[in-house]
Amino acid sequence: MLDEVIALDRKYYMNTFGDRLPVCFTDGSGMKLIADNGKEYYDYLGGIAVNALGHGHPRFIGALKNQLDKIIHTSSLYYIENQAKLAKKLVESTCADKVFFANSGAEANEGAFKLAKIYFYKKGIEKNEIITLDKSFHGRTLATVAATGQEKYQKPYKPLTPGFIQVEPNNYEAMEAAVTDKTAAIMIELIQGESGVHPMDEEYVQKLRRLCDEKGILLIFDEVQTGIGRTGHLFAHQMYGVYPDIFTAAKALGGGIPIGAVCATAEVASAFEPGDHGTTFGGNPFATAAGLAVLNILEDENLIENANKMGTFFKEKLLKLQSKHSDKITEIRSAGLLIGIELKTEIAKAVFNKLFNDGFLTSLCGGNTIRIAPPLIINKLDIELFVSELDTVLKEI
Ligand SMILES: *Cc1c(COP(=O)(O)O)cnc(C)c1O
Numbered sequence: 383m384l385d386e387v388i389a390l391d392r393k394y395y396m397n398t399f400g401d402r403l404p405v406c407f408t409d410g411s412g413m414k415l416i417a418d419n420g421k422e423y424y425d426y427l428g429g430i431a432v433n434a435l436g437h438g439h440p441r442f443i444g445a446l447k448n449q450l451d452k453i454i455h456t457s458s459l460y461y462i463e464n465q466a467k468l469a470k471k472l473v474e475s476t477c478a479d480k481v482f483f484a485n486s487g488a489e490a491n492e493g494a495f496k497l498a499k500i501y502f503y504k505k506g507i508e509k510n511e512i513i514t515l516d517k518s519f520h521g522r523t524l525a526t527v528a529a530t531g532q533e534k535y536q537k538p539y540k541p542l543t544p545g546f547i548q549v550e551p552n553n554y555e556a557m558e559a560a561v562t563d564k565t566a567a568i569m570i571e572l573i574q575g576e577s578g579v580h581p582m583d584e585e586y587v588q589k590l591r592r593l594c595d596e597k598g599i600l601l602i603f604d605e606v607q608t609g610i611g612r613t614g615h616l617f618a619h620q621m622y623g624v625y626p627d628i629f630t631a632a633k634a635l636g637g638g639i640p641i642g643a644v645c646a647t648a649e650v651a652s653a654f655e656p657g658d659h660g661t662t663f664g665g666n667p668f669a670t671a672a673g674l675a676v677l678n679i680l681e682d683e684n685l686i687e688n689a690n691k692m693g694t695f696f697k698e699k700l701l702k703l704q705s706k707h708s709d710k711i712t713e714i715r716s717a718g719l720l721i722g723i724e725l726k727t728e729i730a731k732a733v734f735n736k737l738f739n740d741g742f743l744t745s746l747c748g749g750n751t752i753r754i755a756p757p758l759i760i761n762k763l764d765i766e767l768f769v770s771e772l773d774t775v776l777k778e779i
Pocket of ligand 1: 485486487488489491519520521522571575576604605606607608632633
């Protein structure tokens with residue numbers, strides 16, 4: 383089947399992903415994915431931080447099936463029970479007072495930009511610029527590309543949406559210098575995922591909060607990758623103890639069903655009045671049933687606590703491995719179960735490929751970092767298995 387799919391993909395699908403990894407999964411259970419040829423893979427990437435519950439989680443699948451039997455979509459013209467309940471759940475567990483649902487991370491970030499802009503517009507204050515960071519990743523729509531501090535994503539699409547500038551991460555002076563009386567918001571990822579798992583310093587984030595308060599600027603955290611338990615906290619900002627005016631979520635929120643969320647304080651959210659923003663699919667009964675099931679299961683199975691414990695265990699094991707292979711592993715960076723294993727650049731691609739060929743799914747990001755973002759159901763045996771595999775690979779390379 384794989385060859386047939388590759389041929390169809392080459393012929394009919396836009397070539398945005400080039401040559402993908404040569405595998406086509408047809409089944410999955412827990413940490414495992416099964417390819418069409420029967421080969422088993424261990425999923426340490428979780429669909430890029432999406433499959434928080436792993437694959438085929440019985441209670442999650444049950445909740446989805448139950449919802450499918452009832453209703454999938456109605457529209458934002460009508461009240462939606464699951465949407466209201468999911469919003470309540472997010473509000474009750476965070477600093478947000480109000481929520482809006484979109485369909486993806488990029489779209490949630492678009493909603494955050496619009497909210498930041500309209501907040502000042504409605505006050506009659508001319509603030510419409512947003513400062514983001516170099517090496518950030520905020521999505522693939524035009525505005526989120528303008529916010530993404532990576533030239534490779536921006537270059538073909540110039541002129542970009544105006545009003546976005548980037549500064550060096552973890553450099554408070556650079557941020558302070560970039561702020562003007564036109565600055566509406568500062569938006570950061572607390573841990574930059576896509577560019578190789580780079581956490582922001584606690585002091586830097588605290589200072590940004592203070593700067594925003596002093597200058598009347600909104601602080602936005604893009605928690606699309608770091609949210610929903612990934613770091614051992616429901617949201618990474620709870621780990622930092624720094625509270626934003628707006629934050630976004632997506633990836634793991636639907637456990638694989640597309641959904642994004644814009645979450646904000648009551649004061650900021652009140653800028654959105656009827657007609658100011660909208661969506662056809664966002665927060666529909668099916669997607670919000672998925673979100674509710676994900677949050678309920680995380681809670682009932684103590685999976686956020688598990689992410690915390692397993693993240694610590696994983697890091698300890700990796701640090702030991704680093705001291706053994708100090709010529710090959712250059713740095714371990716992590717927060718909970720978002721882990722970056724930085725390798726000597728010349729071996730990174732080969733290590734990644736060998737892991738893949740041996741049935742261990744990870745991603746290579748920032749050119750030299752193996753990113754691990756496994757399902758939050760991961761256990762010690764799964765971690766030991768990965769670490770011993772990586773040990774073997776590093777010995778051979
Ligand atoms: C993945 C990601 C996005 C984009 O999400 P999509 O659902 O692909 O639009 C935005 N921000 C961060 C931090 C991400 O990791």
